[in-house]
Amino acid sequence: MTDSKSSRHPNTPIVVVTDLVKQFGRFAALRGVTAAFEGGRLYAVLGDNGAGKTTLLRALAGLTHPTRGSISILGTDALRSVSSQVGYMAHPSLLYDEMSGMENLRYFSRLYGILSDERCRQVIRLVGLDPELTRPVGQYSQGMRQRMSLARALLQDPKILLLDEPFSNVDATSGREMVKLLGQMRDAGKTIFVVTHQSALLETVTDEFVWMQAGQIVRRTGGPGSAPLVSTDQSPGAERRKPDSS
Amino acid sequence: MSLISNITAATLAKDIRLEWRSKDAINSMLFFGLLVVVVFSFSFDPIAEESRRIAGGLVWVAFLFAAVVALNQTWAREVRNQVLDAYRISPAPANSLFLAKALGNFLFVIVLEALMTPLFIVFYKLRALGPAWMLIPIAVLGTWALVVNGTFFAAMSLRTRAREIMLPLLLFPISLPAILAMVRATTAILTADEPAKFWIVLLATYDVVFTTACLLLFETVLQAE
Amino acid sequence: MKRAFPILGILTAVLLSYGLYEALVVAPTEQTMGDVQRIFYYHVSSAWTAFLLFTINFVASVIYLIRRSPVADAVAVVTAEVGLVFCTVVLVTGPIWARPVWGIWWTWDVRLTSTLVLWLIYVSYLMLRRFSTSGQTPLLAAVLAVFGALDVPIVYFSIWFFRTQHPQPVIGGGGSIDSRMMHALLINWLAFLCFAFLVCWSRYRLEVLRREVEEVQSQESMFEARSAR
Numbered sequence: 001m002t003d004s005k006s007s008r009h010p011n012t013p014i015v016v017v018t019d020l021v022k023q024f025g026r027f028a029a030l031r032g033v034t035a036a037f038e039g040g041r042l043y044a045v046l047g048d049n050g051a052g053k054t055t056l057l058r059a060l061a062g063l064t065h066p067t068r069g070s071i072s073i074l075g076t077d078a079l080r081s082v083s084s085q086v087g088y089m090a091h092p093s094l095l096y097d098e099m100s101g102m103e104n105l106r107y108f109s110r111l112y113g114i115l116s117d118e119r120c121r122q123v124i125r126l127v128g129l130d131p132e133l134t135r136p137v138g139q140y141s142q143g144m145r146q147r148m149s150l151a152r153a154l155l156q157d158p159k160i161l162l163l164d165e166p167f168s169n170v171d172a173t174s175g176r177e178m179v180k181l182l183g184q185m186r187d188a189g190k191t192i193f194v195v196t197h198q199s200a201l202l203e204t205v206t207d208e209f210v211w212m213q214a215g216q217i218v219r220r221t222g223g224p225g226s227a228p229l230v231s232t233d234q235s236p237g238a239e240r241r242k243p244d245s246s
Numbered sequence: 247m248s249l250i251s252n253i254t255a256a257t258l259a260k261d262i263r264l265e266w267r268s269k270d271a272i273n274s275m276l277f278f279g280l281l282v283v284v285v286f287s288f289s290f291d292p293i294a295e296e297s298r299r300i301a302g303g304l305v306w307v308a309f310l311f312a313a314v315v316a317l318n319q320t321w322a323r324e325v326r327n328q329v330l331d332a333y334r335i336s337p338a339p340a341n342s343l344f345l346a347k348a349l350g351n352f353l354f355v356i357v358l359e360a361l362m363t364p365l366f367i368v369f370y371k372l373r374a375l376g377p378a379w380m381l382i383p384i385a386v387l388g389t390w391a392l393v394v395n396g397t398f399f400a401a402m403s404l405r406t407r408a409r410e411i412m413l414p415l416l417l418f419p420i421s422l423p424a425i426l427a428m429v430r431a432t433t434a435i436l437t438a439d440e441p442a443k444f445w446i447v448l449l450a451t452y453d454v455v456f457t458t459a460c461l462l463l464f465e466t467v468l469q470a471e
Numbered sequence: 472m473k474r475a476f477p478i479l480g481i482l483t484a485v486l487l488s489y490g491l492y493e494a495l496v497v498a499p500t501e502q503t504m505g506d507v508q509r510i511f512y513y514h515v516s517s518a519w520t521a522f523l524l525f526t527i528n529f530v531a532s533v534i535y536l537i538r539r540s541p542v543a544d545a546v547a548v549v550t551a552e553v554g555l556v557f558c559t560v561v562l563v564t565g566p567i568w569a570r571p572v573w574g575i576w577w578t579w580d581v582r583l584t585s586t587l588v589l590w591l592i593y594v595s596y597l598m599l600r601r602f603s604t605s606g607q608t609p610l611l612a613a614v615l616a617v618f619g620a621l622d623v624p625i626v627y628f629s630i631w632f633f634r635t636q637h638p639q640p641v642i643g644g645g646g647s648i649d650s651r652m653m654h655a656l657l658i659n660w661l662a663f664l665c666f667a668f669l670v671c672w673s674r675y676r677l678e679v680l681r682r683e684v685e686e687v688q689s690q691e692s693m694f695e696a697r698s699a700r
Contacts, residue, residue, distance in 0.1 A: 032693075063334060067606075086335065088331070088335050090331070107257075111337070111338035112336060215693075395618075402599070406599065407602050415599075416615065418595075419619075419622075420592060420618055430633065456618070470611060
């Protein structure tokens with residue numbers, strides 16, 4: 001399943017995390033994450049609630065500042081300087097409920113210095129929605145809202161996509177459409193991280209599964225780094241976890 | 247520089263459009279402004295001679311309360327749906343967002359003042375004994391003084407518990423010299439008892455100093471998680 | 472370093488006692504206000520001490536903004552708290568002085584009113600620190616301290632001008648001061664500085680310990696949930 005996809009052109013790591021620690025007061029959300037991620041692959045980040053998946057993604061997006069450790073994206077520590085190369089999407093839509101999809105995207109595209117409407121239309125069509133729809137985003141179904149949020153993340157054609165639970169509460173059709181699109185983006189060379197509880201949905205396009213537990217990456221399968229990471233976590237839970245093959 | 251003004255213009259246009267569509271805030275704030283004027287008129291007897299002398303203070307205190315209610319709404323839409331995150335991850339400079347929000351607040355509060363002023367004039371039978379045109383720069387400078395810091399502190403308050411009380415707690419102490427200046431300048435024009443020029447210059451200085459400080463430090467505050 | 476604390480404590484106690492003696496006994500009685508004026512030695516000493524501490528707070532805040540140094544932040548919080556206490560003393564002794572002498576509790580005295588605004592700014596500073604939810608509390612507080620520092624000269628000027636239009640009694644007197652009074656004032660100020668230093672030092676130690684405890688608790692939580700599974 002994943003092997004044929006992993007025998008593509010060799011890639012250098014474009015996201016490197018070194019001993020990343022993030023503490024919120026007394027709670028340690030990330031306890032020393034060290035990993036390198038190659039470009040042009042789709043990583044599914046799995047784990048229980050509280051494992052640190054969201055924190056890791058937010059740290060990569062530059063929304064959360066590490067307590068210790070470092071993050072390097074596209075070769076630099078200064079995440080702000082590569083912000084136009086990173087697209088982020090989370091469970092809240094990051095869109096204004098009161099505006100239509102096109103109005104939202106028109107506004108957000110200005111933030112990236114994109115002045116033409118054509119790009120907005122293009123990207124809305126790409127996610128399977130109608131640019132002419134005047135309904136405010138607040139009245140969309142969850143599936144449509146997530147797709148519009150994905151469109152927003154794609155506006156600036158970023159090299160890296162960070163998606164935090166994009167499929168939660170989304171109808172099956174929207175979910176499948178999004179997965180197909182993600183596969184296409186990955187094939188076009190984008191690096192994609194998807195935090196999800198629905199690994200089955202992503203199975204067909206995932207290059208590598210990354211398991212997190214208690215603030216650390218405990219296992220990676222499906223790619224060159226497929227051996228379990230050296231970890232002091234000897235708890236039985238880590239061994240029992242496998243990709244959801246049902 | 248043009249990138250900043252593009253984004254500022256786009257953000258301001260968006261905010262005005264959204265405000266105009268729902269008219270929620272406008273309607274409730276206009277009514278609130280009216281109520282404040284009426285409450286003040288009941289509390290400070292407009293017939294008494296003294297009222298003319300304290301009118302400057304009354305008017306600005308009324309504007310201040312209305313402004314605080316408006317300022318607390320500055321980031322409300324962005325906080326829903328975590329839109330601020332979308333802004334933070336974009337390469338857009340934080341200043342453009344700040345300017346847009348400050349200008350938006352400024353316009354909003356000026357509209358409120360434009361409503362409340364005629365009411366005050368009517369209730370208190372106000373007449374300017376000094377050059378009345380000078381009230382315009384006073385209103386502009388004074389409102390900007392409140393709004394520029396108010397927008398900034400509203401953003402800081404987002405990172406606190408008790409968000410809505412935090413804004414006035416931070417804003418009032420820092421604004422005291424500006425409030426003194428606004429009130430004294432207005433009183434000077436109304437009563438022609440003292441020169442307003444010093445106060446206007448002080449207000450202008452305050453505005454320059456704090457607008458600069460806000461522009462320099464807003465990025466830091468926005469990127470703080 | 473640990474031995475220095477009791478030594479400094481004794482020195483402070485001595486200075487304070489000497490200062491008390493100077494202020495109440497040695498210094499001459501003021502000709503218009505009488506013995507009530509003696510509160511001046513405490514009023515002014517507290518004021519100068521508070522301003523010094525707030526200045527240190529401002530400098531520490533700027534250092535924090537530039538360097539994100541945790542030590543700078545600790546110094547900032549310590550000087551803000553201790554400075555606020557001395558500032559409160561100024562605001563309390565001012566009216567206590569004013570009442571018997573001028574028959575009023577308060578007046579738009581330049582220094583007193585500026586001190587009031589400074590007091591309000593620092594109360595808001597401490598409230599911000601207390602109510603802040605994010606881990607970026609030191610950063611927000613430092614920003615507020617900068618705003619406060621920018622405000623102070625403007626406050627001073629605004630009230631100064633206000634007074635020229637509306638003259639009011641001056642608390643604290645202006646003009647020249649008898650050299651024996653100056654001597655008593657300086658002794659007391661030195662004593663207050665030592666006392667302030669002692670209190671700051673203790674508070675700083677407390678702050679360092681508190682941060683160490685937090686650090687240890689964070690470290691523990693790093694290992695804790697693993698074994699809980």
